[in-house]
Amino acid sequence: MYLPPQFNAKDLAHARELMRAYPFASLISTDQTGLPFVSHIPLHLEERGEQLVLLGHVAKANPHWRYLTERPQAVVTFMGPQAYMSPSVYPDLARVPTWSYLAVHCTVQTQFLEGDAAKDALLKQLIADHEPAYAAQWRALGDEFAHKMLAGIVAFELQVTDLQCKLKINQHRPEAHAAMKALYAAGNEDERALAAWMDRLGLGA
DSSP states (O other), X not given: OOOOGGGBOOOHHHHHHHHHHSOEEEEEEEOTTSOEEEEEEEOEXXXXXXXXXXXXXXXXTSTHHHHHHHOOEEEEEEEEXXXXXXXXXXXXXXXXXXXXXXXXXXXEEEEEEOSHHHHHHHHHHHHHHHOTTHHHXXXXXXXXXXXXXXXXXXXXXXXXXXXXXXXXXXXXXXXXXXXXXXXXXXXXXXXHHHHHHHHHTTTTO
């Protein structure tokens, strides 16, 4: 992605936090015609030493897994909080609107997970992320039902080989920070999240 140096977050902790807080990602690769093909799926981030791995699955009816079989390299994007930024935050009038956002882009290499046990372990990771109480219900559904459900998905690990993290919160315009943070702090959920990130980065302190 376009990544001006003032928005390039070098601290991987920022990227990991965004990937966990906003796990509904876009998995992007190419189809048989060479055009981008996108699946929107939740992913579980796992740290294995220095290696970041994303765990996920698609429906077996989704052709994306076939494209990944043929071309295992793909891109995954995570979008964090985002919001319009009014030029009213500047002390002068010669300004234009823009958009604030936090995003992570990962280049990944696909490895498929075979067998019910591996798929079940992946699903339990996702259940633990989003609704831990459902784990008991999943186990109670029985082996026959579980096997049928597991047969309907294709599960994979996506090994992160490169990562970019963009925090675009007007870092290079300190004259706007105080008004910008006040405006966001009084706004919607995304705007309040951006205000919290401004605090975290020491903007407008």
